[in-house]
Amino acid sequence: MIRVNKRTEVAWEEGITVTDLLEKLNYTYPHIIVKVNGELVRRHAYDTFTIPDGADVRVIHLIAGG
Amino acid sequence: MSISKKAETPRRVLAEFSYERAAAERGYTGQTLYVNVGDGTIESRPVTETMKEQFIGGRGFGLYRLWGGVEDDTRWDDPENEIVISSGPCGGITQYPGSGKSIVVSISPLTDIPVDSNVGGHFGPLLKFAGWDALEIQGKAERDVIVVIDGRSGRVTVEEAVEVPVDTHLVGHWLIDQMAESDEDRYYMSVVAAGTGSENSRFGCLNFSFYDRHREAPRFKQAGRGGIGTVFRDKGIRAVVVKSGPVSGDSNQPADRARISKVGSQLHREIFEYDDEQNQMRKGGTTYLVSIMNDYDLLPVHNFRYGSHPEAKKIAGDVWQDLFTQGIPDGCWYGCTMACSHAVDQYEVRTGPYQGERVIVDGPEYETIAGVGSCCGIFEPWAILEINFYCDTYGLDTISFGTAMGFVMECYEAGVLDQEKTGGLELSFGNAEAAIEVLHQVARGEGFGSIFGQGAHRMKDFFVEEFGADRDFVEDIAMENKGLEYSEYVTKESLAQQGGYGMTNKGPQHDEAWLIFMDQISNLLPTFEDKAEALHYFPMFRTWFGLCGFCKLPWNDVVPPENAETDEPQKIPSHVQNYVELFSGVTGREVTEDDLIEQSETVYNFQRVFNIRLGKGLREHDAVPYRSMGPVTVEEYESRAERYDKQLREDLSVDPQGMGTQEKLAALRAHREQQYEKLLDAVYERRGWTPRGVPTPKKLESLGIDFPEVIAIVERFL
Numbered sequence: 001m002i003r004v005n006k007r008t009e010v011a012w013e014e015g016i017t018v019t020d021l022l023e024k025l026n027y028t029y030p031h032i033i034v035k036v037n038g039e040l041v042r043r044h045a046y047d048t049f050t051i052p053d054g055a056d057v058r059v060i061h062l063i064a065g066g
Numbered sequence: 067m068s069i070s071k072k073a074e075t076p077r078r079v080l081a082e083f084s085y086e087r088a089a090a091e092r093g094y095t096g097q098t099l100y101v102n103v104g105d106g107t108i109e110s111r112p113v114t115e116t117m118k119e120q121f122i123g124g125r126g127f128g129l130y131r132l133w134g135g136v137e138d139d140t141r142w143d144d145p146e147n148e149i150v151i152s153s154g155p156c157g158g159i160t161q162y163p164g165s166g167k168s169i170v171v172s173i174s175p176l177t178d179i180p181v182d183s184n185v186g187g188h189f190g191p192l193l194k195f196a197g198w199d200a201l202e203i204q205g206k207a208e209r210d211v212i213v214v215i216d217g218r219s220g221r222v223t224v225e226e227a228v229e230v231p232v233d234t235h236l237v238g239h240w241l242i243d244q245m246a247e248s249d250e251d252r253y254y255m256s257v258v259a260a261g262t263g264s265e266n267s268r269f270g271c272l273n274f275s276f277y278d279r280h281r282e283a284p285r286f287k288q289a290g291r292g293g294i295g296t297v298f299r300d301k302g303i304r305a306v307v308v309k310s311g312p313v314s315g316d317s318n319q320p321a322d323r324a325r326i327s328k329v330g331s332q333l334h335r336e337i338f339e340y341d342d343e344q345n346q347m348r349k350g351g352t353t354y355l356v357s358i359m360n361d362y363d364l365l366p367v368h369n370f371r372y373g374s375h376p377e378a379k380k381i382a383g384d385v386w387q388d389l390f391t392q393g394i395p396d397g398c399w400y401g402c403t404m405a406c407s408h409a410v411d412q413y414e415v416r417t418g419p420y421q422g423e424r425v426i427v428d429g430p431e432y433e434t435i436a437g438v439g440s441c442c443g444i445f446e447p448w449a450i451l452e453i454n455f456y457c458d459t460y461g462l463d464t465i466s467f468g469t470a471m472g473f474v475m476e477c478y479e480a481g482v483l484d485q486e487k488t489g490g491l492e493l494s495f496g497n498a499e500a501a502i503e504v505l506h507q508v509a510r511g512e513g514f515g516s517i518f519g520q521g522a523h524r525m526k527d528f529f530v531e532e533f534g535a536d537r538d539f540v541e542d543i544a545m546e547n548k549g550l551e552y553s554e555y556v557t558k559e560s561l562a563q564q565g566g567y568g569m570t571n572k573g574p575q576h577d578e579a580w581l582i583f584m585d586q587i588s589n590l591l592p593t594f595e596d597k598a599e600a601l602h603y604f605p606m607f608r609t610w611f612g613l614c615g616f617c618k619l620p621w622n623d624v625v626p627p628e629n630a631e632t633d634e635p636q637k638i639p640s641h642v643q644n645y646v647e648l649f650s651g652v653t654g655r656e657v658t659e660d661d662l663i664e665q666s667e668t669v670y671n672f673q674r675v676f677n678i679r680l681g682k683g684l685r686e687h688d689a690v691p692y693r694s695m696g697p698v699t700v701e702e703y704e705s706r707a708e709r710y711d712k713q714l715r716e717d718l719s720v721d722p723q724g725m726g727t728q729e730k731l732a733a734l735r736a737h738r739e740q741q742y743e744k745l746l747d748a749v750y751e752r753r754g755w756t757p758r759g760v761p762t763p764k765k766l767e768s769l770g771i772d773f774p775e776v777i778a779i780v781e782r783f784l
């Protein structure tokens with residue numbers, strides 16, 4: 001299980017990447033900060049960074065309305 | 067292009083005033099202009115040190131002047147109500163993107179309390195360069211007038227509006243053609259106008275022009291919220307014109323030009339490097355928000371019942387990028403490289419008095435698309451453009467129009483209204499033609515449009531009293547608070563944003579607090595204390611833009627990558643520091659980030675007391691409609707049953723198994739209403755207010771606004 005933003009639980013799958021997780025959650029806003037177990041994941045690594053089972057993932061959306 | 071026509075129409079001057087134009091010095095000219103369109107008094111009023119220290123400029127100056135001009139029982143249509151326009155000390159600099167905003171303040175016909183409305187265009191900075199830190203208009207003209215402020219000749223006149231049209235797209239062209247003496251003159255003129263819709267509704271807006279050198283035409287930005295266009299027309303004003311001289315990087319005479327240029331260059335670079343991969347403001351403005359809000363279930367659909375709709379893609383950002391003319395730098399003030407004020411050119415009007423004309427449509431922006439579009443179940447771009455154009459030229463706020471129309475359409479579908487009551491209009495969701503017909507009726511003051519023009523708050527009473535509507539139902543579904551219609555975000559799953567709307571001084575506009583993603587998605591505000599802190603910091607920080615003449619968008623619509631490594635990335639600390647530099651660099655007063663917050667707190671608390679003075683501003687006025695908190699109807703609950711059932715189980719320890727939907731609705735509602743009350747307690751405490759929402763004398767003293775007349779107001783409620 002992956003816990004996102006200390007609230008949402010997503011089933012873990014072997015080899016799941018940050019991009020996969022964002023797709024599952026339908027997190028389409030492009031301007032986000034992703035941390036996996038406290039470690040910042042750079043945008044260019046979203047396709048390759050695999051998330052371990054039990055990970056604590058933060059996806060901070062930098063959006064503040066019109 | 068050469069001037070098509072010079073001043074051929076006779077000008078009948080009713081009152082005039084000559085003055086020595088004071089140059090701006092460190093952001094201030096040191097005087098404000100008072101014009102009484104009723105008795106013809108025109109005079110210069112000094113800007114005092116208290117004004118500069120405590121009220122800064124912009125919204126602060128507006129509230130300060132308005133406070134002095136009105137009585138406790140002044141209402142929006144009394145002659146003593148004022149319209150005050152002021153930019154602020156940093157307004158008019160050209161080195162930093164988004165530095166040309168004005169704030170308009172008046173007592174609102176919708177809320178009966180002060181409203182502040184933020185607007186782009188050139189008027190505020192040109193007013194300053196014509197010699198004035200603010201314009202204060204009072205009185206009521208017997209016959210329609212225009213007010214002309216000519217900074218080059220040092221002359222202010224109130225003139226009879228001979229042959230001057232009323233609707234904005236006509237009056238803007240007409241006045242510029244009449245008054246510009248050279249091609250260059252057009253660049254340094256700005257017109258404020260409303261329209262025929264403002265005459266017949268409570269949600270009139272003001273349009274502020276800027277001359278678009280590429281299109282060779284005036285374009286307009288809107289001071290939309292709170293009905294100030296209605297006040298403008300009630301005063302018998304058709305237009306206010308300002309003329310000034312050429313604008314340069316020195317016009318505002320900053321204390322340290324190099325300092326502000328440095329941060330300006332930095333932000334220009336960030337925009338050029340990152341805008342394309344981030345929000346694409348330069349291509350589509352705020353329209354990118356449509357699909358984002360839809361994806362996160364936050365787009366108002368069918369009067370805020372739902373947060374998404376399969377047809378939303380028809381009105382998403384890429385559609386508007388195709389419709390907007392690309393390749394033109396669409397900045398609404400000089401130096402704004404974020405340039406998000408896009409337009410659709412050569413739009414052929416399909417209905418109403420201007421049918422067949424080809425016009426420029428300024429926008430639409432996200433709020434308009436969501437308000438007159440998805441909120442009303444309208445997913446046709448032409449209809450959104452048609453309503454956008456007519457709302458602007460008639461002088462009507464697109465947000466109030468859209469939110470009120472969503473309410474009416476839900477009432478129609480619920481049987482509160484029928485064709486007999488609407489004069490034959492089938493006002494069901496998605497009926498664009500019927501919505502457009504209501505818009506024309508509002509402008510003519512006819513038929514169902516004359517009821518609609520009163521706004522959602524007054525329609526509730528009307529529907530109950532005249533049409534036998536169920537009071538509880540309309541109270542639950544009309545998305546208004548304090549009399550103002552909500553702007554366009556679904557807040558059901560964000561308690562912080564429910565409070566962000568409910569506690570906003572002027573009524574539910576998101577410019578003070580916008581915390582949905584921080585709260586609902588990113589879960590950065592898990593406790594009441596966290597929410598209260600955010601509902602302290604962000605409203606104060608956002609208020610500050612309106613004190614100084616800044617646009618909020620460059621703060622966080624582009625962000626450098628290193629922001630990700632900061633402790634509080636959602637504040638965009640490097641950009642906050644830019645504003646510290648800008649304020650210090652313009653005014654010569656060294657400030658810190660904390661000082662910015664305190665500057666805002668002062669004005670914010672003053673406005674809260676002003677609300678109390680006029681009869682609102684207490685806890686009971688921060689109550690919100692249940693539609694903003696949770697599902698009102700069975701249909702709404704069942705559309706997201708999994709989410710709500712989970713909340714019953716996890717947050718309330720209630721097993722939804724075997725419960726009917728009505729029972730589940732009631733349980734959820736009791737919980738959410740209780741949460742909201744707890745939130746009010748936490749925020750009031752953080753802000754230094756009593757549990758009734760009243761700023762304490764101690765708080766007012768700490769902010770330096772413990773003036774006797776201010777203390778006298780709050781003491782009545784302690």
Ligand code: SF4
Binds near residue numbers: 163165406
């Ligand atoms: S960011 Fe957009 S709205 Fe703000 S000043 Fe620039 S062009 Fe105008």
